[in-house]
Every structure is written in C-alpha cells, then in structure tokens.
Amino acid sequence: MTLHHEILETALARITAGYVFPEQTAGIDAVIRRRLAESAYDGLDERELCERVTADLQRACPDKHLRLLWSEEPQSMEEEPEEVSRGRFEAFSRANNHGVRRVEQLDGNIGYLDLSMIAPAELGGPLFGAAMHLLAATDALVVDLRRCLGGSPEGVQLWCSYFFPGDETHLNDIYDRATDSIRQYWTVGHLAGPRYLDRPVAVLTSAVTFSGGEELAYNLKVLERATLIGETTRGGAHPTSRIPVSPHVAVTVPTARSINPVTGTNWEGVGVLPDLALPADRALEAALEHLREQLG
Structure with a gap:
C-alpha cells in the first residue's frame, strides 16, 4: 500500500x-x-x-x-x-488579543468593534467586558466580522449576551454525534461589562467570515438585533x-x-446572507450611513 x-x-x-x-x-x-x-x-x-x-x-x-x-x-x-x-x-x-483587533469611537459617537476570532469565554471574557465598557457610551455600534475566521461556541454565546437583556434569549443548539445529545446555548445572566441594549447595531460580513464568526452574525440577524451589511459569508x-x-x-x-x-x-x-449586500470593502461606509439614518 x-x-x-x-x-x-x-x-x-x-x-x-x-x-x-x-x-x-x-x-x-x-x-x-x-x-x-x-x-x-x-x-x-x-x-x-x-x-x-x-x-x-x-x-x-x-x-x-x-x-x-x-x-x-x-x-x-x-x-x-x-x-x-x-x-x-x-x-x-x-497572541491574537483573544480576537479583539480594534475598539474605537468613530465620528457621530458610533462605536466600532473589530473581531478576528471568537475566543473561548473563559479566555476572552475579561477582555470582552473591557471592550464593552469602552463602547458603553456610544449611540450605535458596528461589529466588524469581515476578517473573523471562527472560534468557540461559548465565546459566541458570551458576545451575543451583551446585546440582549438577561438570560432568557435562546441563541443556538449544537447536536453532537458522539454523545447523541443536544446542548442549548442561552444568553448569560452575569457579564463582565455593560449590555448594549436599545441602540442600533450593524454587523459587517465578507466571503471570508467563517464558522463562529458566522454564528455570531446569524444569531444577531435571526433575532432581529442587528442589520447585516456586506457579503454572504463562507458557510461553515x-x-x-x-x-x-x-x-x-x-x-x-x-x-x-x-x-x-x-x-x-x-x-x-449557504453562508449567512446580509440584509444589505455589497462588496466587503464598502460595508463600513454603508453601515455608518445606515446607523446615522437610524439615529436621525
């Protein structure tokens, strides 16, 4: 052989x-x-x-x-x-700062959070909370997942929790073949930073966005918590x-x-389909325009 x-x-x-x-x-x-x-x-x-x-x-x-x-x-x-x-x-x-590439206040008091990966909650939790403290006073938020290549389901669960009140939002289930069991993922009751509620959120996607990054985008889209702008994601x-x-x-x-x-x-x-489809390199500009319209 x-x-x-x-x-x-x-x-x-x-x-x-x-x-x-x-x-x-x-x-x-x-x-x-x-x-x-x-x-x-x-x-x-x-x-x-x-x-x-x-x-x-x-x-x-x-x-x-x-x-x-x-x-x-x-x-x-x-x-x-x-x-x-x-x-x-x-x-x-x-070495990758638990996926947090940039946290910034943009013109018009719009927050910007750029994620390259979704770190496990036990590793990235304190940094996630610190990022949300920095963004707490903004009026709207852009979450940039255009370079996000994946990560941990528990990390996705934690990031999602910042955008919903309490622990009563059902986010996702994962079926595991080896154990023939389903694990449910709900929002987390206790967080290391302030929740980001009652303010508009735009999520940027690209054809590179994959796996855990896609789950974060998908969860926020189907629960109608964010507007997705950019390209259809990779589909994993x-x-x-x-x-x-x-x-x-x-x-x-x-x-x-x-x-x-x-x-x-x-x-x-099939990937996660954006609400507003356009090339990824134009997504940030379009998101800022969208959010400014939302803010009036």
Missing part, C-alpha cells in the same frame, strides 16, 4: 467513525475510493493530495469543514495530552475535530452541527 493509500484509508476511517451525518459517510467513502481506482491521486505530493482530495470530498458532500489539510511543520502522530493542546491554543488566543456551521493522519496531513471531521431555534437550520453550505 502506498503512502497516499495509507493516508486516505486512515482519513476515511476517521470520517466514517465521526462525521455528524453518518448516513453520508458511505457515499463519501465510495467517491474517494473510485478516485483512487482511477489513479486520480498518482504523482501528487502531499500538499497537492490534500487539495485534490478536499475538492473531491466537497463534491461528494458540500461541507466546508470536511477537508484534508497539509502542514509544513511535522505534527506528532501520538494523541496529544489535553493540557498540551489547551496550552497551545491559549497561547495562540493571547459544523464544530470540527482535526486529526493527524500523517506527519504532514490532517483530516478535519465535523462531529457536531448547529440548529438555530428560530430557523430550525443553520448556514452550512
């Missing part, structure tokens, strides 16, 4: 065992094996293999979290201790595990799925 065959056998086994839609795994397996039999992956290096297999996976099942990923740095094939992986992610989150709604299958290749397997309590569905494969 060639190295490529070994990588794909391991990846397919992981997908079959863990994918959140088990009824689709047989079809995925058949497509990749047919491509193998057609010699579609012969002569490729590992990076090219990842690109080709990912394209085939997503033709078989249009789930943007279902991928093979190549990394230049070799990764351990041993299961990493939880405290090691947690420590690495905590360092990454700190499934919490995902990343599993090494060779020193330089990992498979990402969606193991859970979001179920919005208002719509009964999510944004997987």
